[in-house]
Amino acid sequence: MYVGVVLKSKTRLTDKIYTYKVLEKYEKLELLGRRVIVPFGLGNKKRIGLVVESYNSINSDFKVKTFLEVIDDSPIISKEMLEIAKFMKEEYLSDFSSAIRTVLPPVDIVRINEYYVYTDSKKEGFFKEAKSKDEIIKSGISEEDFLKLIEDGIITVKYDLKTNVSRNLVTYYEFLNKDGIQNRAFTQKKIIDYIESNKIVERKKILEVFPSSSSSIKALIERSNIKVIVKEELRRLVDKNPSISRKTLKDYQKNVIDEIQRSSFEKPFLIHGVTGSGKTEIYLSLSESVIDSGKKVIILVPEISLTPQTIKRFQERFDKVAVYHSKLSFSEKFDQWRLIKENKVDIVIGTRSAIFSPFKDLGLIIIDEEHELSFISDKNPKYDALDIAKFRMNYNNAKLILGSATPRISSYYKALKGDYRLFTLKNRATGFSLPSVEMVDMRIELMEKNYSMISKRLKEEIENSLRSKKQVILFINKRGHTSFIFCRKCGYILKCEACDSSMTYHKNKDISICHFCGRTKEKPIICPSCGSKFIKEFGAGTERLEEIVKEEFPYANVARMDRDTMIRKNSYTKIYEDMKNHKINILIGTQMLSKGFDFEKVNLVGIVSSDISLNIPDYRANERTFQLLTQVAGRSGRFGEGKVILQTYQPENIVLQSAKNQDYESFFNYEIKIREKLNFPPFYNIILLRVMNEKRIKTFDKALEITKLLGRELGNKAEINGPNPSVVERINNWYRFNIIIKTNEYLDDVKKVISEKIIENESFTKGEFRLYYMINPLSFY
Structure with missing residues (x-):
């Protein structure tokens, strides 16, 4: 019997399937999906590989090596995951090693340590304990004798695998007896009574109830009054005990749910619903139905900023929920993966990598905000989570739901062609209308000597909102303080020495940063080119906007949400909770806040500069601009009347006009003609x-x-x-x-x-x- 093995590789030269002979003792095992240790290269260096194929016989003129040992007790990935890896290799020109690594559990074996033991413990030997090869050779055995001992089976090689995952070990104490506890040992008596009443108690809980009791616990252990039990427990990131919170479904929501449940449509469903139309409640109801049938659900969200709110909605309905995203530690990721693998959860919510969740009975995949580019990986292995979702839909005979107020141009085109089943939701679930959108021509503001980032009209509406105890969101899709450092005398621009790009000034750090390579420079006091003092920062980003807002509205609580502030794991959750509890009056941010946030007090959204994304050199520029503006506008007035102030220097632009009118169909009809004429996707x-x-x-x-x-x-x-x-x-x-x-x-x-x-x-x-x-x-x- 033979197997095909893929090695962990960083070069295309070794990115292929290698054939190895299987030891007789392993021939009855299901080896597909297991890791093995193999000899590789002229020096037979020990490498770890994954079995991806198996053959009863091969046609080969060369000698086939035999692999050394099976690492895993059972396959760590399923046949489906192997097929996904092969699909990625063919579909995206990915290297096999990267594709395999993506579907493997989030654990990395850092190194393999070899050591040797005597096969027959009854025989006299040169060493009694396990030793490395170097230790054995140093003890006086020649390499020739050492190899002969291995060949004769007198000593055997073993492998110790070092990983970078820490196990979550929890200590418990179990009651045994009360023997020997002295009358004056009051703390010991209290502790033993507490453990007896609960039978088994976690150490952390005892220390909370009885602070500074470590010495008493130690005495109870030494006297055998209590027994120490250490368990490995997987980290759960979602609380149990759901409240089974439900909202009353609207008739249009019920119709969509019924149609999807009854449908034998073997293609994706696209729910095109305006912001606030109640798509999440549809997802919840469909998930509940699928789980009741004994199957599992994957829900993809585009940004971690969506996760707190989405998790909370699903936590209120279900108690077996796993979370998977990039901000988790390595150990947290591994525990979430094991919860999924061991069938201990029904739903996983996460960003794009959650699409590889190892569910066996997958019944439903939901991709919320399917238009977001964060679902596409542009690093090895390059993939689109939507394509992987379609593959898993077909493989598992599952249903795939795509939802967005602003679908991808390609998705909507496929829906109109009949490749997707389209549902259109035109009303908000709360019964309130979409917010009114007012466009402000910043050219007129300039003529009227207003040089601020904030127009007079926006300032007026912010004051009205604050006066009425409402909340405001201000959007600008550029982080940092200013766009560049510029000399007004000679025209010098501070550029990165390693990139053909200007550097962005970050005032809170008092440093200029290249957003391409990360290099930094101090802000010059005089121009390095002409020596002039007329060197100043120009343009503006979120940091500068925050500075201006705090100056204009000193009595308001202002927060900023961008890549520079959202650096800790719980940063998003804190912003969400502070907005929910009305601790923030004005929230400033980039595209992170353009989706998912659903706050009843937000009645005003200010789009400070709507032109930025229109001018990027990309065929998706119009699409991205329309999506961003429509999505961020949708944060306003979800539970009452809302208003959006859209500031622009191009008020006549058809993309901005479509966004102002929140008219997706007119934008789509305009954009699809351009794509067809210029041979762009979805046509090419x-x-x-x-x-x-x-x-x-x-x-x-x-x-x-x-x-x-x-x-x-x-x-x-x-x-x-x-x-x-x-x-x-x-x-x-x-x-x-x-x-x-x-x-x-x-x-x-x-x-x-x-x-x-x-x-x-x-x-x-x-x-x-x-x-x-x-x-x-x-x-x-």
């Missing part, structure tokens, strides 16, 4: 190939070589553009040239050429060059 697929090198001319020459190769191999099967410099040509001292490939029905042919002729060609991927590639990339920076 775009593949980005980026060549990188520390020398500009070498980068261009190699990119040109690849472009010519693609032209020869693909002919008329694809439209090839480039090579051209990336939007930011140099990052961290590496020059970057892009090749853009557009294709439709020949996507598989294009991927095959890229894989075989470029990715697997060492001259393009090894040594001084780096190659980045992605299908339908997130950006062209």
